[in-house]
Amino acid sequence: MAGVNTRVIPVGVNVSRVRAAVRRAHPAVVRLLRRVRRLAGGAVEAWRRSIQLRVVATTLLLSVAVAFFLAMALVGQVRDGLLEAKQQAALSQAGGGFREARAEYQNTDPATTTASFSQHLRTLVEDLASGGSNGRLYDVALLSAPGGQPDPAARSPMASGQLRPESIPATLRNEVFRRGRERVLQGDDGYYAYQYISARYDERNGGYRSTPALAVGTLLTSPQQGDYELYYVFPLTQEQETLSLVRNTLVTASAFLCVLLGVIAWLVTRQVVTPVRMAARIAERLAAGRLEERMRVEGEDDLARLASSFNKMATNLQRQIRQLEELSRVQRRFVSDVSHELRTPLTTVRMAADVLHEARDSFDPHVSRASELLQNQLDRFESLLTDLLEISRFDAGAAVLEAEPVDIRKIVHRVVEAHEYLAKRNGSRLIVKEPPEPCVAEVDPRRIERVLRNLVVNAVEHGEGRDVVIKVAAGEDSVAVAVRDYGVGLKPGESSLVFNRFWRADPARARTTGGTGLGLSIALEDAHLHGGWLQAWGEPGDGSQFRLTLPKVAGREIERSPIPLEPEDSRRNRGLRVAGAPYRRVTGASHA
Incomplete structure (x- = not known):
């Protein structure tokens, strides 16, 4: 009948028992496969990481190969010798019998x-x-x-x-x-x-x-x-028994010899690998900050000279690192002390400058202009002092993160509204591209607003009157803000240097908005304080893009950013699309 499914069940087969056996066997098979996979993975990992294992295994394999071919040659020679002796004896024995039989047969009646x-x-x-x-x-x-x-x-x-x-x-x-x-x-x-x-x-x-x-x-x-x-x-x-005895003897001797060679290889390589492993462990401890660790020097051979050279290197590194730490500590202390000591005279000068600035209309024109210049330079000096104090807090580890759930789009809107006049004055437009859904993350609003303000101001200043595009996006575990300008761009290698303190790509370039040279350094520290990334991309004449990536939950690690570091309209990507090649996004590295 059409539409009817039929099954043929062999007589005597209990289907329920078969199904139950399959269900019971399935987890066991899965566990066996997992165990085999773990063992194989462990063996591959041990082979990849252990020089001693590779040397011993290679020695054993070569020993087995040599022993096999040597045993085959010896067995072949023994077999040929036995057969040749047997053949000579048999032909001699048979020849006499043939003569006797021929004479007896021919004399038959x-x-x-x-x-x-x-x-x-x-x-x-x-x-x-x-x-x-x-x-x-x-x-x-x-x-x-x-x-x-x-x-x-x-x-x-x-x-x-x-x-x-x-x-x-x-x-x-x-x-x-x-x-x-x-x-x-x-x-x-x-x-x-x-x-x-x-x-x-x-x-x-x-x-x-x-x-x-x-x-x-x-x-x-x-x-x-x-x-x-x-x-x-x-x-x-x-002859067959003799050949079997010889073969068994050779197999036993070869197996014993291979094991003996493996043990010898293990002992020999251990003498070389042990100091190397010790050097690796001590290097890891040195990298962890335990600068007093040293290798033990025994004898006068090559390994002893290696250990002595390693200890000298560690001593020199320890001395230089301590000198650098001391210099860095003195430098941080100097910046902190100077920043705090300048607060009091700056306040006094500020009060006097405010009095002069308020009474500038009663002064002569050149005196009035001088009071305005004094006010502007005091603003810049106070901004520099504020940045120095912030840097000293980061150096001292005293920066505190006050995180709360915030929609990043709102921070972006505040920054854009505060700098629309600056962009208009430079002939640029601030264009925001954002998703319709909220991009919420646990951040410190004050610090993130400071980061974005710094990025937008830099983009306007170096954008040469072109548009500045601010893109917001959210991923599974992170949110990102990218600020794209189409100005002078960055030369190769400058994408990491821009975050150094007081670094400038062109020190002689005129600045319309001032600046201390510490803004991007502070922004990078703010990003790291959130557990995020701040990265830069740029090409000469094609502008630059700075990308801020933050975890949605403060302190959690992020694996990727929802915005590619290299923009889609970069010169290289435009060339790929024109040539008809598939488009490939370039993701940034971890921390900038």
Whole structure:
């Protein structure tokens, strides 16, 4: 019937039990795969990180390879020697038997009946094999040659012991008969041939066992009795046992030698790796600030000289680092002291300047202009002093973050509204691109507003009258604000230098808005205080872009920014789009 699903269930199969077994086995298989994956990962990690493991493993692999090829060569030589000795002894033994059998066969009475002839042949086989039956050295088989006997009773094969006559392969029989007939026609009846075969011997249970053997055969010919093929079969049991003993001995010796070489490699590499690991641990401690750590020097070899050189380097680094720390401490103390000491005279001068500025209308024009210049320069001096005090707080670790959930878009709007007049005066426009949904993050509004104010003012000042684009975006764990200008831009390598204190790309450039040279340094410290990034990108003549990335939750690490560091309208990206190549965004590094 159409639309009906049918299932064929084998009789005797319990489907519920099968399903339960599959459900029980599935977690076990998953756990096994996970364990194998962990072990494989651990092995790969150990191989990647440990020189000693790689040296020992390589030594073992090469030792195994060398031992394998050496054992193969030795086994081959032993096998060839055993077979050659066996072959010489077998041919000598068979040659004497062939002469005896040929003489006995040719002296047989032609008037002998078939039964008597068959018995005579069987007696001949037993007599020939009697020399090897006790020691199991060889067996004898007698086969009728093709066309040699018209009587079927006389053509039945004969063999001594438990040997099966069909063990003689057809290739050997053809060789013995064909070459034997040729030699007989030439008057030489002493030809024989030999071949390595797999001889079959009857067992008591009715079966048979196969044994490698060497078969040597000749042709017995008589005008009256016809032709017969006589074979001596020499089992290679003793040679096989000897070869197995040699092989087992070589395998055992090779395994022991490989293990011994592995232990030796481990001990040798340990002497080299141990000082290197010690140097790595001490280097990590030095990097962590424990500058008094030193390596232990033992002996006068290369490793001892390495340890001595490492200790000298650590001592020099410790001395230089302490000098730099002392210099930095003195510098920070000097900035802090100067900033605080200048507060009092600045306040007094400010009060006097305010009095002069308020009464400037009653002064002569040049005195009035001087009072205005004094007021402007005092504003700049007070701004510099404020920045120096803020830097000293960061240096002293006294900066405090007062974070609260804030919509970053509101801070951006406040900054834009406060600097619209400045942008208009420079011939620029402030363009804000923001998403319709809120971009909320836990930030200190005062510090973030100071960062954005600094970025916008710098963009307007260096934008050369072009538009300044402020882009806001939010990701899964972060929010970002990018300030893009189309002015002079940055030269290669300046994207990190702009955050240095008092650094300027062009010290001779005229400034319309003043500036202390500390704004971006303070902005970078504010970003780091939030656990965020402040990064810069720029190209000469194509403007620059500064990107501020902040975590939505204060103190959490962020992995990526929702805004690419290189803007989509950069010269390189425009070239990629024009050429038809796929667009690829460039994400910034971690901290600037």
